[in-house]
Amino acid sequence: MSFLLKHFLYIFLLFNLCSIVRANTPPSSKQLETYRVTITNRDVPNVVVGCDDLGGQVLKPGDLFSWKFRMNIYGTNQYNCRFYWFEDGNIRKFSEFPLFDEIISHRCGIWLFIRNRCYWSVAQDGFYYSDKNASFPGSDWSKKNDWNDI
Ligand SMILES: *[C@@H]1O[C@H](CO)[C@@H](O)[C@H](O)[C@H]1NC(C)=O
Numbered sequence: 001m002s003f004l005l006k007h008f009l010y011i012f013l014l015f016n017l018c019s020i021v022r023a024n025t026p027p028s029s030k031q032l033e034t035y036r037v038t039i040t041n042r043d044v045p046n047v048v049v050g051c052d053d054l055g056g057q058v059l060k061p062g063d064l065f066s067w068k069f070r071m072n073i074y075g076t077n078q079y080n081c082r083f084y085w086f087e088d089g090n091i092r093k094f095s096e097f098p099l100f101d102e103i104i105s106h107r108c109g110i111w112l113f114i115r116n117r118c119y120w121s122v123a124q125d126g127f128y129y130s131d132k133n134a135s136f137p138g139s140d141w142s143k144k145n146d147w148n149d150i
Pocket of ligand 1: 038066133
């Protein structure tokens, strides 16, 4: 094999190897970055929320609950949350969905130069997401989920 051909093959293999490594890297490239998720109860009399192993919280209107975590190296952190609407001692409504997963992780925003802030609002007409701590209601919020009747 000619000197030139050998070098060409070598570079070709190296190039292919790089593409394979790139293809296997999660698209987020946000591994190990910190994330903060904030839930604010806007106008539901009492919201009980539980997200995986974070423990239950009771949120009155205006209360917020937030937690932060570091993304794992696969970019696959997920938080599934259950919400209960309590009123006059009864559970009125219920909902359950992922508040944080790989799709949402790509939509989180920046607050004071700190990346990866994700905001949720709980309201009587449903659950809203925003990438910033915008005033609610407003066009920065998009509805993602509904309450279910018990
Ligand atoms: C978002 O803004 C509200 C009102 O300005 C403030 O009370 C709240 O603490 C902020 N939340 C976060 C997570 O920064």
